[in-house]
Amino acid sequence: MRLKLTLQYNGHPYGGWQYQSAKGTPVKPSVQGTVAEALNQLLVTHTLQPKELIAAGRTDAGVHAHGQVAHADIPDIFSNRPVHTFIDGLNRYLPLSIRCIAAEAVPLTFHARFSATARHYVYRLWAGRQMRPDLLHFVGHAPPLFGTELNLAAMQQAIASLPVDAPTDFSSLRDAECQSRNPICTLTHARFIQVGDQLHELELGADHFLHHMVRNLVGTLVQVGMNERDPDLRGLLAAHDRRQAGTTFAPDGLFLQHIAYLNL
Helix, strand or coil, rough: CCCEEEEEEECCCCCHHHHHCCCCCCCCCHHHHHHHHHHHHHHHCCCCHHHHHHEEECCCCCCCEEEEEEECCCCEEEEEEEEHHHHHHHHHCCCCCCEEEEEEEECCCCCCCEEEEEEEEEEECCCCCCCCHHHHHCCCCCCCCEECCHHHHHHHHHHHHHCCCCEECHHHHHHCCCCCCCCECCEEEEEECCCCCCCEEEEEECCCCCCCCCHHHHHHHHHHHCCCCCCCHHHHHHHHHHHCCCCCHHHEEEEEEEECCCCC
């Protein structure tokens, strides 16, 4: 039986989605390992290895999720179990920083990562001089530089210059350690909006994303807002050179918002 789970989590306490063995060095727990252990406790099997819980996206340390999707194969004897027992049972064994919000049995052909048709991310950016305490670990911080407010019009112009619905080489925004064989991504939407007095959101959707692509774009966008860079990003993308983009911004404000699938 293949079980599909939809998960929400606060990424701050974790070293990212992917499980890593300590090897003598203390590491933060992984979301993958924590959920796998909870599933083992629920099923009373302890046979599921963390690597067998496969996610749509391997979020980095400190990155959050509102709609992460993962799948795992569990014994068929659980196929008649009501769905709500997986949701409630998992949440019983999970820490409050991780919640299972949906569960369903899916065909064996379903794959959380490879069956996905689109991924949607939101990056929340706080532009106030001082960090608001209740937003700590949940926003990236771009304080005014020398008393100058961010140029929001330029930032919106920069986002508008990104190609949407057109396959594009995003090598200029990919991390040097990115393992993706294909730097071509197709954006489905790109928006930069103000949602509060000093709170802004970058909303991005694409068929897939490269490692650190969103955070590198945010670092570039902040440079545009500080009038340090041309708001037209087409030349940056055409350069295919990571050195031309901004710094990798903090993971705190990044949320994996939604994973889209056909016929699911």
